[in-house]
Amino acid sequence: MNIRFTNARILTMADNEDIFEGELHVKDSKITYVGKKTENGSLNGFDRVIDCEGNVLMPGFKNAHTHSGMTAMRSYADDLPLQEWLTTKIFPMEAKMTGEDCYILSKLAVLEYLTSGITAVFDMYLAPYDIARCAIDTGMKFVQVSGINKFGPSMEELEERYLKINDGNPLSSFMLGFHAEYTCDLSLLEQIAALAHKYKAPLFAHNSETQREVKECIDRYGKTPTELMDSLGMFEYGGGGYHCVHFSDHDIEIFKEKKLHVVTNPGSNTKLASGIAPIQKFMDAGINIAIGTDGPSSNNCLDMFREMFLVTGLCKLSTGDASAADGLTVLQMATVNGAKAMGLDDADVLKEGKEADIIMIDLHQPNMQPLNNIAKNIVYSGSKTNVKMTMVHGKILYENGEFFIGDDPEELYKKANEIIKRIG
């Protein structure tokens, strides 16, 4: 479908580019024009013309760490610390989940992503083939990352997933990773490192989310999780870490040297009392910082507006500096930096030739007025109510509160409630 957006305020997120008034054209899955108003007739070659009424078009948010299928466990086991929550509540339920459950529950997550202007997710969960099916069926962009740990899958299965899911479908790809140091033994970590070497692939994992995790790793290996992974050669081809809360200066040095990505998850880190990530230090080191919601059972919502405010707010709080991590910097993290971490180099900014992963931010809402600084409004006062449209790969999946993913939302809610009744 070819769509012409007119009368828009455009925030390309390309370097040093201010918001300007103009229009944007989409043909099939690509952006074919971004610029000033064009002169030629309104419907020439377009299936649809959308008058943006002065609203903002910008790149969709990249949710750079999540576990979509955990929607079933939202508000199921709150107010518990990470380790207890994981071992006594979550793992036993996950053992009962089927691939079809994952498919349904990931679709429920997709609905919520769309309401928050998220156009791609970096997803680590069970049943990757079913999740890939969810991506293709709904139209959402899933970059999956393997969450292998000592309970499975086998290395052979992991390699097969890596090869099969990376079949070129632009909505579905797969990166190498593992759950975390504390759920893998050394021999497994060595095998994973070898696989990353075989494919010259970047590698991602939960890293230093809690103090306990770091302490136990040091007790076991005399090294922090980052030092251990580095010593195993896991970062030869890049990659990064999720959470990265309790990082030493040496860990930061390793991330800087190896050009690794930090994915910060402040909603989850506050709710589980894990701590505040040293965002200012990461910025000072020039490390690429992306933002993720984490899963809906630890956060509990899949809302990039909440995360953006927390990134800047917690950075200001922990440094005591109200100017730290300003609005535009955080907007960069939530879009361009996320795309970079997830290998979505063609879905980062609004530019001719880039993939059409675009959202429209409604300025005709009281929380966006007056228009003193639109980018800061989005970060400091924006909310899901401002997401008027979410387009993924050229297809509008959410517009004016309606979903277009091929499922009736009420049916998905019903099925999700049935699943939790069965496995809870």
Next chain:
Amino acid sequence: MNIRFTNARILTMADNEDIFEGELHVKDSKITYVGKKTENGSLNGFDRVIDCEGNVLMPGFKNAHTHSGMTAMRSYADDLPLQEWLTTKIFPMEAKMTGEDCYILSKLAVLEYLTSGITAVFDMYLAPYDIARCAIDTGMKFVQVSGINKFGPSMEELEERYLKINDGNPLSSFMLGFHAEYTCDLSLLEQIAALAHKYKAPLFAHNSETQREVKECIDRYGKTPTELMDSLGMFEYGGGGYHCVHFSDHDIEIFKEKKLHVVTNPGSNTKLASGIAPIQKFMDAGINIAIGTDGPSSNNCLDMFREMFLVTGLCKLSTGDASAADGLTVLQMATVNGAKAMGLDDADVLKEGKEADIIMIDLHQPNMQPLNNIAKNIVYSGSKTNVKMTMVHGKILYENGEFFIGDDPEELYKKANEIIKRIG
């Protein structure tokens, strides 16, 4: 207008009452029935029957500290510490604001309050007569508190405001207060204390928002702001403080003994890097804790969902205890405790005879599914998108995204932009 809400999930917020399925009746400004489904015909004596479709009815949120008229300065002077922001940016602009500006800008704030399910605000700002007019014209409940400081108004004007605005209109009332210790001299504080004694009135002020404020007060008087106010007899008839971030154990003891209210403002405190309030200590002392957004120039949004998540999140983070300040406790703060602090004893819970300040929370949204724990869903994953209706004093002011305050929102946006152009 008499309205019958059927097919609702009802969260009364009365002590120990679980959510139940039933209906609720409103006649004029009061709740006349809350309970199980009634048998009699649907339209008997009702002007309208609203099928809630299983959505939640609960008491509206009480925004217990705000400066509504500051909407003009949203995203105007961000990323600055409190004192610099206040003295170099805000005060000079406020000097140019007219009463009519305040009226318009407060109306803009009302729109946003309604989208966030806020049914009453504890407002401290310039031009109280114009703000009272805003309350009555829009239908929003404003409890104003005087923000007197050394720049004005005179004590005579303050007393006149107190008497005139407390004329019995249920939408508009006025409480005694002052801006903060650091903007008043001792003689003024003594006069304010005397006025509170004359009317046996509770007294509110910004209190210990920043470390600098506390340090300078100790330098000046050898006392913390709380100790100073207490020593001046300011708390003989109750009252409380806004922010209350840097409280000593002795300050907490005073608040406990005098049964004072803490109004916490975590959004503003994070964004201005002011600090984290000791919520757990306040809870341990049995102090009534209410929640406020603070003004839209320091937060920058008027969103109780953001505040609720921050209250629980920051409490969990600062105590290192993921079970601290759980969802239901925070929901209590945002509703019942706020009503208590604001003197709105008849607008606290859903019960026969109480004022009809009611909101409907939409559960037919992905962030509210599945329904494992509805109260926790509201606090941990709720957002403005879930506010389906906001009723204040028996009148629906917001429903399905539409406003009913007697103004065209677009006109208010336009006027707000004109004001900032003039005074900015």
